[in-house]
Each structure stands twice: as C-alpha cells, then as structure tokens.
Amino acid sequence: MCGIVGGYWKGAEQGVEGRLDAALRRMHHRGPDDKGFELNNASNGIVALGHTRLSIIDLSSAGHQPMYSGDGRYAIVFNGEIYNYRELREELRTTGVQFHSDSDTEVLLQAWIAWGERCLARLQGMFAFVIHDRHAETLTCVRDAFGIKPFFYTWSPGRFAFASELPALLALLPNKPKVDWQRSYDYLVNADYDSQARTFIEGTYHLPPAHKMVLDLKSGMLAEPAPWWRPSPVQASSLTFAQATEAVREQFLDNVRLHLRSDVPLGAALSGGIDSSAVVCAMRHVDPESPIHTFSFIADGSPLSEEHWVDQINAHVGATPHKFVATGDELVRDLDDMIRVQGEPFGSTSIYAQYRVFQKAKESGITVTLDGQGADELLAGYSGYPGLRLLSLLESGQVGEAMAFARRWSQWPGRRQRHAWMHLMQLVMPECLYDMAKGAMGNSNSPAWLKADMLRESGVNLREARHGMRQDGRGRRVIERLLSSLRHRGLPELLRHADRNSMRFSVESRVPFLTLPMAELLLGLPEHYLISPAGETKSVFRAAMRGIVPDHVLDRKDKIGFATPEKEWLMNVSPMIREWLRSSEEIPFLQHARLLESFDEIMAGRRPFSWQVWRWVNYCRWYQMVN
Template sequence: MCGIAGGVWEGSDVVAASRQLHSSLALLVQRGPDDEGRDILLFRNRVVALAQRRLSVIDLSAAGHQPMWTTDGRFALVFNGEIYNYRELRRELEALGRMFRSHSDTEVLLQAWCEWGEAALPRLTGMFAFIVFDRLTGQLHGARDAFGIKPLYYCMSGRDFCFASEVPALQALSARKPDLDWQTAYDYLAHGSYDTGSRTFLRDVHGLPAGCCFLYDVAGGQFSQRAWWSPTIAPVQRLSLDDAAQEFRRLLLDSVRLHLRSDVPGGAALSGGLDSSAIVGCMRHLEPDVPIHTFSFIAKGSAVCEERWVDMVNAQVGAVAHKVSIAPEELLTDLDDMIAAQGEPVGSTSIYAQYRVFRLAREHGTIVTLDGQGADELCGGYVGYPGPRLRSLIDEGQWAQALDFLRAWGKWPGRNPMDGLKAAVAELVGDGAYQLLRRLNGAGPVPAWLDGNVLHEAGVSLQFPRPMSAVTAPGRRMCAELARSLHGVGLPALLRHGDRNSMRFSVESRVPFLTTSLSDFLLTLPEEYLVSATGETKHLLRRAMRGLVPDEVLNRRDKIGFATPERDWLMQMAPQVRDWLQAPLDLPFFRQDEVLKAFDQVVAGSRPFSWQVWRWINFARWHAHQFGG
C-alpha cells in the first residue's frame, strides 16, 4: 500500500522534474511512511519520472523498494495496492521460468506484466493502481483495479503527462493553476452527486475509471484508454437457493483468507451492521486461535448508536474491542484536516466517523484492516432497489408478484409503499418525463442559493443526474442497477472516502467483498436470491452467514453503518459553521447570502435539516483550502 507519482515532460530539465517530484512525494508521505524511491531519465528529449512512497505490508525488506526494474532494465514499475493471490501467481510464473529476487507482491506484478502484458490484469486478485514504463518501446502503461479501490489521477497539458495517487500530489507536478469544474460543483451542491465518473472537482484533472487501463506513448504524446473489466449480469445461474448460499460462503471465505495475508498487524473495522460483521465472522472461522482486534465508532446517547450490535459480534468471536466516541468540538478541530485528506468534498459526517476509526486503529498499532464495503452493491442492500426489482417483475409479466413485492417491501422499517411505486415509475419513463416528475415531486434542479442563469451561461447542465447502466436486460434490471452502482453513483465515492481516511493514518483498508469472482457470481444469480419476495435485503448473504454471525445481527431489519448524530452536532457547532459559510468564496454562481439565510432557518428549526447543510460546509472549507479563499 503506497502512493505513486510521476510524469513525462518536454525537454531535458531533470532538475526541475526532480523538484516537482520532491514536492509531490511530500504530499504522499502518509500513504507511504516507510520508504521512498524515484527514478528520472531521458527518453528521446523528454523527461520521464517515476516515484513511490511505500507503506510496507508484504515483504518488509528493502527488496520491495520501488521503482522496481526488471534485471534487463527494460521495465520499471511503481505500484499502489496489494496483490492478494501473489503466492499462487508466483508459483505459476516460476513454472514458466521466471526468477525472483524478493518475496514481494510488487515483483510478482512486475514479472506477470513481463510475461502476459495486459492479459495479466484479469489474473490479479487485489486492489491496485500501477504504472509500468517500457524503456524499449517508450510507452507508459497504467491500470486500476476492477472496482477502483485504489486511486489514480492524471492530467495532460500539451504533450506533458502527469499522474499521482491523490489530486494535491498531482497538482504539485503541473505548472498549471487548477480551475474549479463548475459542472461537478453543481452536481455535488444541488444533488449530492460526486465521484460518478472520470471528472473531478478540478477542470482537466481526471481519475482513471475503475476497471480501466491506459497507454501513453512518451515520444508521440498520445493517450488511449480502455476498460479491461466490467460487471456481468448474464447468463443467469440456475442454482438452488441453498446451493447458491453454500457457494457464496465458500467464495467469501476464500476472499477473506487471501485478504488476511500480511506481514504486519491486522484487524477489522466493525460498525455492527451485517456487512462488517460478516467479515469479522469469516476471520474468526478461518483463524480460530488468532487474536482479532476490532475498531468501532459508537454514537453514545444517539438513536443511531450501534454499540449493542458491536458488542454482540465481538462477544461471539472473542475479539479485542476498541471503540471511539466523538464530541462536536472534535469534529470542529479535525474537519479541515479530514477535508484536506479527502482532497475533494464529501457528502456527510459519517466520513468523519470513519476517519476516527482509522485513527483509532493506528493508535493501537494496527496497519491493516478488513472492511465490509461493497456488500450493499453486490448483495442487494440499502433499501432493496425497489424500482428496478419491480421493473424486472413487470418485464416478465409477473404483475401479481410485483404488487405483492411492493406491499411486502413497504412494511419494512423506514419504507413506504409510495416510495417504492415512485421508484418503479422513474424506472419506466423516459428522461424528459423523469425530469418533469422530479419537478412535480417538489424538487427543483436549481435551489435558491445557486444562480441558475450564471451556471447555464457557463454551459452547466442543470438537471437531475440520471445515470444509466451500460448493461441491462429484461428481468435483470436490479442486477443491472447493482452493476452500475459498482462503477457509477455510490461505491466510487465510498471507496474514495475509505482510501483517503485510512491512508491519512497510514492504515491499509482491505475490502474482501470486492473481487471479480464474487461479482461475477452474485450478479448472475436470480434477483430474488439477493432481495427476497418479501423485500428482505441481502437475502443470500444472511443465509450464507448462518453460524458465523449472530442470528440477531443477521435478522436485523434496519441499516445504519457508521452513522452520526449530524443534526445534534450541527446545533452545537452553529456559530463556527456560520463563520465558515460567510467567508467569501468569490464564486458567481454560489449565492452565499441565500446559503446563510437557509442555514439560519435550519438552526432555528423553521427549515428541515438535511445532508445539504454538510455539503455547504464541506464545499466551503474545501474551496478555501484549495483556492486560498
């Protein structure tokens, strides 16, 4: 687990490149506090630079130093992440005649690239973002793991090309002053939509999409990109529910077994919900006698407190529990640091709870944690995706079953049958009708605190985001939506939060649910295995984890996660927040007088509290940090 940076520049000014690289690496020190490496060379009158900061997790010796070169000096690799099946791949490569000098997964990745090129990517079980320089062809190859667990940003200016693990480190490599991307800012502020594609909050700064690889020709300056993996929703597997649960259990246990490989102390982030509890249960099943340390946020005295469930799981597996509670003044103290660590705005204070959990882990000497992220998207979680599930039933002419599902779905806590019906209608109508229905439902695309005319004149699309799945089929609408959420709205933002929060404290966060084998299995099952006919979410996961997770947790009908008492915190922080919101941002489209008016109404209780308040705060503080406002 590390941070990488580098680039290609016109000319032969190695000194300038070295200076930029030094500044970039300084911003990545918490991603890799154990080692630093850099190589700068000339190729056809162009400077090529590769650099890495290392957090040592597998093979702690100097043999894992990067950039790592092949013995013939042709290929060089800088790599962020872990290849969990590196032992199996090494044996396969040794059988093909490959020789190894270390016990690191980095060298396995380098040798795999030498042997198979891009064909190595589907063979990798892991999280990764890496760059390979081929000195013979003068090409840079880059790739990101199937789910985008590890980040990789890039920008191009003329024929110059830069890359880095984080946006601030990327900016240090470029002479251009960044500009705010108004479309991204609007989507975030008005609709809470962010991390939905390659665009970032900064114009001309791009994130390599999950499951993609690229080729950059150093001499010619040409860049090309393609997807090497995408989710599959068909053909449907005809397994019985019990057989599917048994296979799911086997696949998840195998994934957790691989994710436990480490040469440093490990533990688990435990919220008390089903997903993280499943990971902890699998850990105990696989390692009956190994101490397990869990790290949890506890919202003391709040309706969203999950301490009961956390204690229940810890008691069953015999874990050593570590807990953290948060006072509002702590959020005030840490907010700017968390926003700086994230690099871009985030959606709610639950990200701060996660930030504190990773700080807690590091304080107790834990360097690797396992997490339940991704289970909602693969197993049919959240509120059960009622819209696409109903559409699937209607596709197949099962009108009676659709009506029964809607009634049963609406009986679960926190749900309303009318919400399910609205979701189904939204699935069935065209885009124009969808935009109209959103307006009729009382939501406008431009709130009073944004200037729609200014945004429109700047070319910003002022409408409700409606991301569509790249793959769909009649009767598979819910699985198509799950596949879309892996690479679209939802999971990418959650993975960014987890990566930056864990790396802020030099902790490696691993997510065993997110493997291509689990995705290819789960998304090709009958949809009713994931969300049952009665509206039960994660139906198969609950069945597969019997005996590993307390029944009380498996039978839970609510979903909380690292939720925080946001409104209570806001009331106690209101004076400081108001000062932040009235600090001039000098953005023509952001009407701060209207923001302050709305904020005062929320504090006074005359306007409902929503996550919108935290979007204002996050954006204002991030903008001040980014642009010096």
C-alpha cells in the same frame, strides 16, 4: 499500500525533480516507510516514476520502488496489494521465472511481463500501477476492477502526470488549479461526486475502475482509457439457491483467508451491521487462534447507536474491542484536516466517524484493517432497490409477483408500499416530469442560493444526471444498477472516503467482498437470490453465513452503519458553521446572502434539515484550500 506519482515531459521541462519531490512529500502519510523516485530519458523527454511505501508484505528493502525487471526493460510503481501473489509466484516459477524478493510488487511485474493484460483478471487484490516499457517506449496505467486504489492524471500534448491523490497531482503542475464548475454544481445541488472521470479540478481526471490506458512516448499521445473487465447484467448462473448459498460461503471465506495475509498487525472496522459482522466472524472462522482487534464508532445516546450489536459480535469471536464516541466540537477541530486529506468535497459527516476509526487503529498499533465495504453494491443491500426490482418483474411479465413483492417489501421497518411504487415511477417518468417532481419536493435544479444564469452561461448543465437503461438489462434492472453503482454513482465515493481516511493514518484498509470471483458469482445469480420475494436484502449471503454469524445478527431488518447524529452535531456548532459560510462570498457562482439566509432558516427550524448544510460547509472550506 503506498502512493505513486510520475509522468512524462517532452523536451527540456524545468523543475520536474523539485515538483516530483513536493508531490511525494504531500503523500508521505501514504507511505512513511520508504520513498524513491527516478528520472529517465525517453523519446526527447523525461519519464519520472516516484513512490512512497507503507510496508505490509516483505518489509525488507527488496520491496523498494520503482522496481525494475532483471534486464532493465520494465519499471513499475505500484499502489495496492495482490493477495494471491504466492499462488501466482509459484505458477510463474514453474515457467522459469526467478524471484529476488518476497514482495507482491515483483510478482505483479513478472506476471505483466509473462501474460500482459491477461494477468489482470487473475489478480485478487487492489491496485493502481504504471509500467514503463523502455523498448516499446510506452507508459501503461492500470486501475483495479472496482477502483479501490485511486489514480489521478492530467494530460496535454507533450505533458502527462499522474498521482495517487489529487493534492500530489497538483504539485506536479506548473499552474494554479481552476475549479470545475460542473462538478461543483453536481455536488452542491445533487450530491453527485466521484461518479465520472472528471474531478473537481479542471483538466484532471480519475482513471475509471477496471480500465487501462497507454501513453505512447514517441508521439506523446495518450490513448483513451479502455476497459479490461466488462461485466454484463445477463444472468450467467444456473445454480439452485442451495448451491449458490454454498458457493457464496466458500468464496467469501476464501476471500477473507487471502485478505488476512500480512506481515504486520491487522484488525477490522466493525459497525455492528451484517457486512462488517460477517467479516469479523469469518476472520475468526478461518483463523480460530489469532487475536482480533475491532474498531467501532459509537453514536452515544443516539438511536443511531449500534453498540449493542458491536458488543455481541466482539463477545462472539473473542475480539479486543476499541470503541470511541465523537462530538460536534471534535468534528470542527478535525474538519480542515479531513477535507485536506479527502482532496475533494464529500457527502456527509459519517466520513468523520470513519476517519476516527482509522485514527483509533493507528493509535492501537494496527496497520491493516478489513472492512465490509462493497457488500451493498454486490448484494443489493440498502433498502433493496424496490423500484428496480418491480421493473424487473413487470418487464418479465410477472405482474402478480410484482404486486406481492411491493406488499411484502413494505412490511420491513421504515418502508411503505407507496414508496416502492414511487421508486418505480421515478425510474420511468420522462425528464421533464422528473424535474417537476423534484421541484415540488423542494429539490430545485436552480436553488435560490445559486447564480444559475452565470453557471448556464459558463456551459454548466443544470440538471441531474440520471441512470440510463440497457437493452440487455431487461428483467435484470437491479443487477444493471449494481453494475453501474460499482463504477459510477455509489461505490466509488465510498472507496474514496476509505482510502483517504485510512491512508491519512498510514493504515491499509482491505475490502474482502470486492474480488472478481465474488462479483462475477453474485452478479450472475437470479435477482431474487439477492432480494427475496419477501423483500429480504442480501438473501443468499445471509443464508451463506448461517453457522458463522449469529442468527440474530443475520436476521436484522435495519441498516445503520457508521451513521452519525449529523443534525445534532451541526446544530450544536452552528455559530462556527455560519462563520465558515461567510467565505461563500468568494465563490463566484453562489448567492452569498441567500445561502446564509437559507442556513439561518434551517437552523431556526423554518426549513427541514438536510445534508445540504454539510455540502455547503464542506465545499466552502475546500474551495478556500485550493484557491
């Protein structure tokens, strides 16, 4: 687990070496064990490759990067882990490839040389890497299927730069950054972020998950990012439910087994929910002897507390627990550091609970943790996507089954039958009615605290981006949405939080649910294997974990996760928050007085509390940092 930086500058670009060193310093937390960068001449310009290393596999200097092929043609900088590197190395050895280290970086480099792009689908791991081919004079940039590892870039004719984190990328640029108003609006009004290639800074982008792009050093032109994995919502499996249960069980245990490969101490983040509990119990199942350390946030004295479930899992596997509580005052203390680490605004204070989990892991001497992230997006978790499931049934002509599903789904805690049908209506209503319905619920596209006319004149679209529907998704609308959430709004933001929070404390966060074999297995199943006719979410996975995870955990009907008592925290520190919000006066498109007025009304209880407060605070603090 590391950080990578670099790029290409045509002509006699001044100060590249200094800017590269500054970018690496900004990412020291990603790789405190080693650092390296090199500048090479190429096509009337300079190619730079830099790397900071957190040593996890092969702790020797043989894993230093940039790493070169034996003939000097290829150079690589790589951030991530390839968990099946041993199997790939043995296969490559049979073809005559010789290895000089035990690192997964060398395996990745040799796999690319031997198989090219075809190697990507064979990698089980998380990765973002750049390969410089000196003969072909290209830089090839690749990101893993789910975007677990970050990749930021910017390009203009004759100048290309990339980095693992946005602050590091900005250090490579000669000019002061400009804030992207469209992404700012999307975040502040619709809580939409990390859902597309554009970032909060103009002219800087994410390489999308499961994409690659090639820079031609001779012409200086950058090709459009192209997908190397193209999942489809079409059902691909004919397995019975019993067969699927066995296949899911086998694949998940194999994933966990591979994710336990490490030359440093490891543990697990444990919220007490089904996903993290399954990870911890599977760790014990595949390795009955090794010590397990778990790290849990406890919402002490709150109905959100999952301490009861955490304690049961720790007792079940014989883990060493590390639990902590947090307060609003501590959030205030750490807020600027957390915002600086995240690099861009983010969604809620639950990210602070995660931040503290990784801090606790670092303090306890743990360098690698396993996490349940991605399970909801592969197994139709959360509330079970009721509107989409109803649409699938209706498109398949199963009207009676749809009526029965809505009734049974509503019998679970926190659900109402009318909510299922409201979700469906939200999906199918035209744009104009959707906007009217939002406004009637107090979610205007042009809230009073926004200078809407200024944004419109600047070309900002003051509407919420809605999911489109594919023709090949008919009758498979849940799967279609899951595929979208893997790449757009949903999983990308969760993976960003985890990557930046873990790397802040030089901890590698692994996500064993997110492998290509697991995704292709689950997304190819019938929808009712994921969401049962009785409204049970993650149905096939719950069945697969019987005998590994305690039944009373698998039978849980609620979902909390690392939820925080956000309202209580923010109310308790409201004077400090109000002082911070005074800086909104510096943001051109905000109505400073109206924003403070709205905040005061929420704090006084005259308006409902919402996550809007957090977004105001988060954005204002971030804006000050980049200006």
